Structure formats: structure tokens, C-alpha cells
Amino acid sequence: MKSLHCEILIDKPIDAIFALYADFHNYPKWSQYVDEVFEHNAPNRWTWKASAGPFPFELETEIVEMHPNELIVWRGWRSN
Secondary structure, three states, X not given: OOOOOOOOOOOOOHHHHHHHHHXXXXXXXXXXXXXXXXXXXXXXXXXXXXXXXXXXXXXXXXXXXXXXOOEEEEEEEEOO
């Protein structure tokens, strides 16, 4: 089985990077696959509109664990 490992050095404080990554509204700014992200009224629930090539889909997500500046664990499932 082949694997790929890549590292990127980002010359910014960890709290700035974590804030960008933890706010799902930012994903369309840096991910070519995410078109829009909507926050639900329920805490930690999001709907993502995305596409894989010509195939659009929606994804529901939920943050299940978060440790600021360290870890975000979320799960997702297709909604359409």
C-alpha cells in the first residue's frame, strides 16, 4: 500500500490557524471542493454544499470534540 506524507510550515500563531480551521464558514475560502457552509440552530451542526468534480452533494456534520488550539473531531454524513 502506498502512502503520501506532506508537511507545510505556516508562519502564523497557532491560535490564528486554529480559529480559521475551527470556523467552517472559512472552508470555501481555501477548499476547492466546498461551495457553501451553513450553521444549524442546533449547537455544533453544519450543512456543507460541496462538489467532487461535476457531482454536487450536501454533507451534514457535527463537532463531537474540540480542544482549542489543539484538536477538532467531527463526523459527517451525506444528506442528499
